[in-house]
Amino acid sequence: MADSFDVIVIGSGPGGYVTAIRASQLGLKTAIVEREALGGICLNWGCIPTKALLKSGEVYEQLGHLEAYGLAVQGRSYDFSKVIERSRAVAKQLSSGVAFLMKKHKIEVVDGTARLEKGQGAPTVVVDLKAGGSRKLTAKSVILATGARARTIPAVGLAPDGDRIWTYREALVPKAAPKTLLVVGSGAIGIEFASFYRALGSEVTVIEALPRIVPVEDEEVSKAAQKAFEKRGIKFRIGAKVTKLARAKTGVTLDLEAGGKAETLTADVAIVAVGIDGNVENLGLEALGVKVDRGHVVTDPHGATNVPGLYAIGDVAGPPWLAHKASHEGVHCVEHIAGLPSSNLTSPVPGCTYAQPQIASVGLTEAQARDKGLDVKVGRFPFRVNGKAIASGEVEGFVKTVFDGKTGALLGAHMIGAEVTEMVQGFALAITMEATEAELQATIYPHPTMSEAMHEASLDAFGRVLHI
Structure with a gap:
């Protein structure tokens, strides 16, 4: 006899566990299935532990610039094992926090690996339990949140070997920081690891196949980011195709082609950060006839698949592959299941890269806006003339705004500099609320703050900038 629920969520990352909590709040009997640790990749092997490492790297790097603040210390050093230990402790704390939330909301946690079988309504969930044996679960609705x-x-060696060729998982728990490091891919994951290991003194080279780094960002931000990272000593090979990555006697060798020329790089270790693939395998999707396209489950705007009663949210449902997008989708999906009015799924999704300097953006880039044939007005404001930035010694970077000149609508915002990941939500809120330049320009920003640059960039787009 199968155990019956209203909703079963498969996967407990930020998409899955938030979905389960919202389902419980709506009075739905809910179960969540997790094959590894509560919190999924984000809390255990992604978003959270990487930020802990980056903070350690940031503090260590700042210790090398104390003179600029009139301070001094006698030498500096780090204990790499303790840096890693702190990162793992942070991840464990938050995973335990998810367990508490599941208990608080009376969500049944089923530890094991799930697969789907044909059911009378929604698919039946069969769980191979960690403790041994199996368990059948049925529900009116099953939500896939299996991540990526x-x-x-x-074929070209871009796969982990557990020793010298790493993905993000191996890069989070090495025994020592490599003296030399190659990073293949300059998206957020690659750049964050490059930033962390460079902060600890590793010689880092980033290889990117596309013409610029962090290629999803506005072109001006990409250029400024490369300049800033090069200033920190990170090297780049741009427009470079990796033809082979292999272990060597004492490290790795990487063959690449760029500009019609071949080159071979060597290092102690290589990190492969060339994107992610949705976890669609071994779930029984093929037997059920679930539509899968290029590694992700195909859904409608509410997360419904082509199989009645089966939904998918987050990374497994396609890009953008971001934790906050997964949570937002999950809440929308389960509210739709409960028959509530649909929440806004058209809200823009902010993107953040937590390197030094940080990068944050939301909405259209300037190029995307122009490609739409819009009357584009662009504003810019550099942190080098922002009072708080000068006082903090964090003058690198700028804020860029993109408006529709005819309607005044904010189309996008792009930022690089200290703590911009904490500021971008202001622009995200503005776009969600369909704010125009009038509202942004009329808003009072506290002084002195870095956020004043957001105000000035909005003013600049319409020729009203005050402090330049």
Whole structure:
């Protein structure tokens, strides 16, 4: 006899566990299935532990610039094992926090690996339990929140070997920081690891196949980011195709082609950060006839698949592959299941890269806006003339705004500099509320703050900038 629920969520990352909590709040009897640790990749092997590492790297790097603040210390050093230990402790704390939330909301946690079988309504969930044996669960609605994993390309050696060729998982728990490091891919994951290991003194080279780094960002931000990272000593090979990555006697060798020329790089270790693939395998999707396209489950705007009663949210449902997008989708999906009016799924999704300097953006880039044929007005304001930035010694970077000149609508915002990941939500809120330049310009920003640059960039787009 199968155990019956209203909703079963498969996967407990930020998409899955938030979905389960919202389902419980709506009075739905809910179960969540997790094969590894509560919190999924984000809390255990992604968003959270990487930020802990980056903070350690940031503090260590700042210790090398104390003179600028009139301070001094006698030498500096780090204990790499303790840096890693702190990162793992942070991840464990938050995973335990998710367990508390599941208990608080009376959500049944089923530890094991799930697969789907044909049911009378929604698919039946069969769980191979960690403790042994199996368990059948049925529900009116089943939500896939199985996430994604690092993409590998074994044909050219872009696959982890557990020793010298890493994905993000291996890069989070090495025994020592490599003296030399190659990072393949300059998206958020690659750049964050490059930033962390460079902060600890590793010689880092980033290889990117596209013409610029952090290629999803506005072109001006990409250029400024490369300049800032090069200033920190990170090297780049741009427009470079990796033809082979292999272990060597004492490290790794990487063959690449760029500008019609071949080159071979060597290092102690390589990190593969060339994207992610949705976890669609071994779930029984093929037997059920679930539509899958290029590694992600195809859904409608409410997360419904082509199979009645089966939904998918987050990374497994396609890009953008971001934790906050997964949570938002999950809440929308379960509210739709409960028959509530649909929440806004058209809200723009902010993107953040937590390197030094940080990068944050939301909405259209300037190029995307122009491609739409819009009357584009662009504003910019550099942190080098922002009072708080000068006082903090954090003058690198700028804020860029993109408006529709005819309607005044804010189309996008792009930022690089200290703590911009904490500021971008202001622009995200403005776009969600369909704010125009009038509202942004009329808003009072506190002084002195870095956020004043947001105000000035909005003013600048319409020729009203005050402090330049």
